[in-house]
Amino acid sequence: MDLQTVTYMFVGATFALYIGIAFWARASTTGEFYVAGKGIHPVANGMATAADWMSAASFISMAGLIAFNGYGASVFLMGWTGGYVLLALLLAPYLRKFGKFTVPEFIGERYYSRTARVVAVICLILASITYVIGQMKGIGVAFSRFLETDYDTGLYIGMGIVFIYSVMGGMKGITYTQIAQYCVLIFAYTVPAVFISLNITGNPVPQLGILSTMADGSTYMMDKLNLVVSELGFNEYTTQVMGSKLNMFAYTLTLMIGTAGLPHVIIRFFTVPKVKDARATAGWALVFIAILYTTAPAVGSMARLNLMNTIQTGPVGEVTANLEYDKRPQWFKNWESTGLLKFEDKNGDGRIQYYNDKNMDFAEKADSYGWKGNEMVKVDRDIMVLANPEIANLPNWVIALVVAGGLAAALSTAAGLLLAIASSISHDLLKGIFKPNISERDELMAGRIAMAGAIALAGYFGLHPPDFAAGTVAIAFGLAASSIFPALMMGIFNKKVNRTGAVAGMITGISITMLYVFQHKGIMFIPGTSFLGGMSPNWFFGISPNAFGCIGALANFAVAIGVSKVTAPPPEHIQHLVEDIRIPAGAKTAAEH
Amino acid sequence: MIRLTHIYQLLGKNFVRQRLLSKASSPVMQHFLSKAFPDKKKFIDEVVIVSLDIETTGLDPDKDKIVSIGLVEIRHLGIKLQSCWHQIIQTKKNIPEQSIVIHQITDDQIKTGISIEQAMPLLLEHLKGKVMLVHNAKLELGFINKICQVLYASDFVIPVIDTQALARRSLDRRNSAYNTSDLRLFNLRCARHMPAYKAHNALMDAIATAELFLAMLNDIVPRCEMDKGKARLADFLS
Amino acid sequence: MEIELLEIRNFIKRCSPFDVLDDFVLDTLPEKLTIRYFRRGHTFPEINTQEKSLYIIRSGAIEFRDQAGLLNDKLAEGDIFSQQCIVDSSESGIAVEDTLVYLLPCELLAQLRKNADVFNRHFNRSINERLRDAVKHTHAENMRDLSAMKLEVSGLTDRLPVIVDQATSIQQAAKIMTKEQVSAILVTFDNQLCGILTDRDIRSRCVAEAIALEQPVSLIMSTDLKTVKDTTLLSEALLAMTRKQVQHLPVLKNNAPVGILTTADVVRHLSTSPALIATDIGKAISLQALERISTRLPELQLQLSLSSATAKHIGEVIASITDAITCRLLELAEARYGAPPVKYVWAAGGSQARNEQTSHSDQDNALIISDEFKPEHAAYFKSLTQFVSDGLNACGYVYCPGNAMATNPQWCQPLSVWQQTFGRWINSPEPKALMLSSIFFDLRAVYGDFSLLDKLQHSVLKRTKDSQLFISLMVANALTHQPPLGFFRNFVLVQDATHKNTLNLKQRGIIPIVDIARVLALKTGISAISTVDRLNAAFESEALSAEMRDNLLDALEFIGSLRIRHQAEQIRTGVGVDNYVSPGELSGLEKSHLKDSFAIIKTMQQFFESRYSSA
Structure with missing residues (x-):
């Protein structure tokens, strides 16, 4: 059976599985009233949470960034994992105690102001749409490969599918579907990793393989990779950083605190009714997330090694050591047709030279080989995970599995976010501000229209995304980090912050961050409108736009506290409320006896 | 036996009509045949169609008698109940038990009727120059033809639309298997979710047939053509 | 009229408002009609009709949608379309099924209207009151179908x-x-x-x-x-x-x-029966006497439904009888075991509390005791509740299968313990707690010191109002029973062996509305218990739009009345009463209205889902 057929079969089968489970779950809940009463086990719930958590950015994009940025890309691993822990330990318990489980509701109540609530909603919508752009990139990549079209067509088709999937409710809230999605996703991620790890190092566990010697026992795998890339003028794999140390720190911090502001993640902590189960769920989810996150570095580095070895088949400098373009493997052709991989024969020798032509030290050497610049003019990072099994010559079913997993990850997260956006727009903005008397039927319709609008918008930006999927998602986290996170933190831990302060803080934070992102990435991400250019020399203290959220957050804190100092303090009952939610749940009832 | 009229049939009903007119001796028949039938190329909604049903004591025109006649006109594809006509026919013979059950006409009622000799001119007046719509035309044509021969020594002619034939045609065209009971008026109506009439008398059956015909119009002629009003009488004639 | 057209006349007679016309007028109508056929997908009525007419739908269905494609109106068997005659409107719809219609010329309608007042009045009302009409229509049907056997004046x-x-x-x-x-x-x-x-x-x-x-x-x-x-x-x-x-x-x-x-005869028969029963209950001196009286309850329900009482009214009457029985049982119990050592209140739960009871449902109840309660009082209340619960069971209110009764020590507690229990449910709404919530959030004081329950309800509502977590889980719980409407607007019938191919009107029609109303009440802190009151109060506190309130109320009454009629028929034929209605029992018109009602519930559930599962 050819690859295309197998892929169709896998994608079809997994989606049939999700829908089947959804129907089964719907049907079985209408059983007899008195039989209901059993909850879902925390392990199962943990898997569902993990599936919610891992988006296209985690699945498709992260390993690709690790493959090319080496150690520098570990900010994603650290930031997202840290963010999860921060959220689970620092914020979720208090928000839960407060009894409000959406962020705007909390902010509206805590800052006793509808304005604060609306500002929070707008901040969230901005962050969420940016997040969806990232997912759209992943969806476009997956669909273009899956249907063997160019990227733009894949994206259009993906938009349609996302809309249908979202209108159907995205199978959301049905835990068993989420569990199935997690299983498909984690299999799709680890199975190829195991095969590749076996091939390269002889160790079946990728997490260990990355630390072991090569299969022939000659040298450590990491040393080999460092050697291969530095021979071609790239930065040494294990030591390269993204920008400066400060940028790395800012990047990680932004991702961490941004997590806390994104609504679709927080809600998972509340849908478990028992506090004890909620804790166990958070723990298990961390385990399940870790399975993927610890595999990612192995996937990234081994993919890089395989890619280099495919193109550079022998010692650097020998003419015959570079792959002939005509003999390029099938996967190369497949990805060329999506437009995400491009080759340009600059020196006209019919062979592929892939090296770092920006490295001045290496330029001389390259010149002596007769190389006229890097001929791999486009290698989209986001294709790495999907291309990985093909590069490693794994069987067709593994490749199909990965496509199915990628689609599952991208679709479920995008659908969840879009539902949240639709609900925010139709309820918080439309009903809350413009049309308080709107009927339920019209509100539903408005939600669907908002969803279609959000998809169209995200799809439009997805045609020219500001960054790779993970990078785009990082911008979304930056927006959330600069606006929502400080408002939440101060809402819980500082009873003196009042509504004026909070509103001013949120607006300052998100404005600074957006401005910074726009001036480097283009206004509304439109290429060519970036008046400061994407150049790193123009960066503020060398901090990249993706990592700027934490600076915005600092500004937010400063403005909010400053403004609160000079305006009237919050009313008494709000201050009491803030004190109350920090006392553990049991303490109060215990005191009564 | 192949009769000359059968060959004339091929030349069109109006041709047959004129042949018969030239030979007809009875004034009733002459009157009936004097008016031309609608042209076959006319649009279906411009034609006046008379939906007819007769109830009989049995199936054999030679032995059995007509018990009642019911008819209603369709004009501009609307069934005009104002044009309803129902007539009970008195017979000399008593009706067999069996058909009482079917037609719910008892001997008592039949006594209120008129003789077939009186009824026939009225029926022909209703049909004059029009198109006849019948479900399973063979039976009705057989009886009317027989009576015309006996009373007026002439064959009977009229353009006929047969809903049963139309149904068979459309089922054949779709290559779907069916058994003959599917072609019964009641079952065809059921299949279209049309209301089931409890009464089984000639008039209600004529109305039921007319309704069925309206429902079937579009089965016979593709929708798009219908919308342009392009369906012609010829598309429906048996 | 040709006597053969009787069937057409009889059909018209069934269609409101033609039902009010005199027979001799109706007799003249059939021959004035034209029958037309609209194929599925065709525009209705025809665009270029020279003759303006009133349309009576004989079979099939027509939908009217506005520019945005939202369904404005739906006509089905027995409905009339009078736009062309009333206002000079060019409103048109689409036949969604193959549709057979009777056309009555407008001039004729004008004549009819001139000659018959009641008939005329119908056309002066808004066509949007269709579902409301259907509700009334159903009651009228009840009269025709059942009272012909039961309630002819000769018997009065x-x-x-x-x-x-x-x-x-x-x-x-x-x-x-x-x-x-x-x-x-x-x-x-x-x-x-x-x-x-x-x-x-x-x-x-x-x-x-x-x-x-x-x-x-x-x-x-x-x-x-x-x-x-x-x-x-x-x-x-x-x-x-x-x-x-x-x-x-x-x-x-x-x-x-x-x-x-005489009017006295009529009044006695129509409305004083429940009052008589209640008086008898008050006079009953033994459990046996109460048992005997309670056997009259199904008959009461039957009579009420024959007298075209609304489902809401019947629910209230039955609940009030149950209240009376409960009170009498408590009085008997107090007479037997002595006066209570501390104050308490007997609270009814479930459908009795909501005043939506039908004869002989389960008993759901609870006892709330004053905080002066001491452990040594436990024995007294144990015997008291046991006596009442057994008594109710003997009177046909069988024990609650979930043991949600005052005899269960868990549900026979001092006020402060109740407050803690509710607090726990609200803070940690496990599935079990949610299930109990739907019983115990519908509590109504029946006997004793009513202020105890008032205090409890007050504190509970204050907490639920602010607990979004709890509300969202209650919403999820409210969505577990979905109306039996398939993707193509078809009925999804029960498939288990005992009730094959039926619709469970209670579980899939009434319970969803009750659940929706309860969530709205808890969310907005409404203390009302009955579903109708809750929906009205929710509208007043702007938690529900007027449109949805009206629709839900109509749907509740319509489904409720079908259920009452179904049970009336079962009581009449002596079959055990249930909520499983076969679509075959319903007319085309009723099926269509039932689907409308289910669709309303579905819309509201979808709304809840989008508000609470993703926000």
């Missing part, structure tokens, strides 16, 4: 009429009336009924006008005589009485008087 008059000749003197007549203890007598002339003499006639036409008592009764009797046949239905007789403003109706059988129907 308990004595033969007193008859005098017209030559009898007024004084003599008055003497007879006094002796016979009647308020009206019939007057004959030559053994033919010619008038009626009532107390009022003697007062207003004789005494007030100073007419000599020796004069014959013919001078003061009412001659403009309205009579009814012995087979007339109670409801029709009542209508005749109110319309003609008379209090006495002679009942004729084969043109001979067999009785006089």
Whole structure:
């Protein structure tokens, strides 16, 4: 059976599985009233949470960034994992105690102001749409490969599918579907990793393989990779950083605190009714997330090694050591047709030279080989995970599995976010501000229209995304980090912050961050409108736009506290409320006896 | 036996009509045949169609008698109940038990009727120059033809639309298997979710047939053509 | 009219408002009709009709949508479309099924309207009241279908009429009336009924006008005589009485008087039955007596449904009887075990609390004891609750399968413990807690110190109002019962062996609305218990739009009335009562309205889902 057929079969089968489970779950809940009463086990719930958590950015994009940025890309691993822990330990318990489980509701109540609530909603919508752009990139990549079209067509088709999937409710809230999605996703991620790890190092566990010697026992795998890339003028794999140390720190911090502001993640902590189960769920989810996150570095580095070895088949400098373009493997052709991989024969020798032509030290050497610049003019990072099994010559079913997993990850997260956006727009903005008397039927319709609008918008930006999927998602986290996170933190831990302060803080934070992102990435991400250019020399203290959220957050804190100092303090009952939610749940009832 | 009229049939009903007119001796028949039938190329909604049903004591025109006649006109594809006509026919013979059950006409009622000799001119007046719509035309044509021969020594002619034939045609065209009971008026109506009439008398059956015909119009002629009003009488004639 | 067209006439007669026309008028209609056929997907009515008509849908369905594609109106079997005749509108719809219609020319309609007031009134109302009409229609159907057997006026008059000749003197007549203890007598002339003499006639036409008592009764009797046949239905007789403003109706059988129907007879039969039962309950001195009385409950429900009471009204009446039984049982228990050591309140739960009970549902109840409660009082309350619960069970309110009863020590607690329990449910709404919530958030005080329950409810509502977590889980719980409507607007029928191919009207129709109303109440802190009150209160506190409130109320009443009718039929035929209705029991019109009702519930559930599962 050819690859295309197998892929169709896998994608079809997994989606049939999700829908089947959804129907089964719907049907079985209408059983007899008195039989209901059993909850879902925390392990199962943990898997569902993990599936919610891992988006296209985690699945498709992260390993690709690790493959090319080496150690520098570990900010994603650290930031997202840290963010999860921060959220689970620092914020979720208090928000839960407060009894409000959406962020705007909390902010509206805590800052006793509808304005604060609306500002929070707008901040969230901005962050969420940016997040969806990232997912759209992943969806476009997956669909273009899956249907063997160019990227733009894949994206259009993906938009349609996302809309249908979202209108159907995205199978959301049905835990068993989420569990199935997690299983498909984690299999799709680890199975190829195991095969590749076996091939390269002889160790079946990728997490260990990355630390072991090569299969022939000659040298450590990491040393080999460092050697291969530095021979071609790239930065040494294990030591390269993204920008400066400060940028790395800012990047990680932004991702961490941004997590806390994104609504679709927080809600998972509340849908478990028992506090004890909620804790166990958070723990298990961390385990399940870790399975993927610890595999990612192995996937990234081994993919890089395989890619280099495919193109550079022998010692650097020998003419015959570079792959002939005509003999390029099938996967190369497949990805060329999506437009995400491009080759340009600059020196006209019919062979592929892939090296770092920006490295001045290496330029001389390259010149002596007769190389006229890097001929791999486009290698989209986001294709790495999907291309990985093909590069490693794994069987067709593994490749199909990965496509199915990628689609599952991208679709479920995008659908969840879009539902949240639709609900925010139709309820918080439309009903809350413009049309308080709107009927339920019209509100539903408005939600669907908002969803279609959000998809169209995200799809439009997805045609020219500001960054790779993970990078785009990082911008979304930056927006959330600069606006929502400080408002939440101060809402819980500082009873003196009042509504004026909070509103001013949120607006300052998100404005600074957006401005910074726009001036480097283009206004509304439109290429060519970036008046400061994407150049790193123009960066503020060398901090990249993706990592700027934490600076915005600092500004937010400063403005909010400053403004609160000079305006009237919050009313008494709000201050009491803030004190109350920090006392553990049991303490109060215990005191009564 | 192949009769000359059968060959004339091929030349069109109006041709047959004129042949018969030239030979007809009875004034009733002459009157009936004097008016031309609608042209076959006319649009279906411009034609006046008379939906007819007769109830009989049995199936054999030679032995059995007509018990009642019911008819209603369709004009501009609307069934005009104002044009309803129902007539009970008195017979000399008593009706067999069996058909009482079917037609719910008892001997008592039949006594209120008129003789077939009186009824026939009225029926022909209703049909004059029009198109006849019948479900399973063979039976009705057989009886009317027989009576015309006996009373007026002439064959009977009229353009006929047969809903049963139309149904068979459309089922054949779709290559779907069916058994003959599917072609019964009641079952065809059921299949279209049309209301089931409890009464089984000639008039209600004529109305039921007319309704069925309206429902079937579009089965016979593709929708798009219908919308342009392009369906012609010829598309429906048996 | 050709007698053969009777079937068409009978159909028209079933269609409101033609049902109010006199038979001889109806007889003239069929031959004025034109029958037309609209194929699925075709525009309705035809765009270029020269002759404007009123359309009666014989079979099939027509949908009217606005520009945005939202469904405005749907016509199905028996509905009429009068736009062309009423306003000069070009409104058009689409036949969504193959549709057969009867056309009545507008000129004819105008004539009919001129000649019949009641008929005319129908056309002055908004067509948007269709579902509301359907609700009424269903009750009218009840009358026709069931009361024909049960409630003809012949069964209501308990004595033969007193008859005098017209030559009898007024004084003599008055003497007879006094002796016979009647308020009206019939007057004959030559053994033919010619008038009626009532107390009022003697007062207003004789005494007030100073007419000599020796004069014959013919001078003061009412001659403009309205009579009814012995087979007339109670409801029709009542209508005749109110319309003609008379209090006495002679009942004729084969043109001979067999009785006089008085307003008192009607009123006694229509509404005092529950009151009588309640009085009997109050007088019952033993459990056996209560048991005996409770066997009359199904009959009461049947009678109520025959008298075209609304489902809401029936639910209230049945609940009030249950309340009375409960109170009496508690009084008996207190008489047996002595006065209570501390104050308590007996609270009913579930459908009884919501005043939506049908005869003989399960018992759900709870006991809330004052905080002065001491452990040694436990024994007293144990015997008290056991007595009442057993008594209810004996009266047909079987034990709750989930053991949500006051006999369960968990649900027989001092106020403070109850407050903690509710607090725990709200803070940590596990599935079990959610299930119990739907029983115990519908509590209504029945007997004892009502302030105890008030305090509890007050504190509970204060907490639920702010607990979004709890509300969202209650919403999820409310969505577990979805209306049985498939993707293509088809009914999804029950598939288990005992109730194959039926619709569970309670679980899939009424419960979802009840759940929705409860969530709205908890969310907005509404203390009302009945679903209708809750929906109205939710509208007032802007948690529900007026449109949705009206729709849900109509849907609740419509489904409720179908269920009541179904149960009435079961009671009548002596089958065990259930909520499983087969679509075959419903007319095309009712099926269509039932689907409308289900669709309304579905929309509301989808709304809840989008608000609470993703926000």
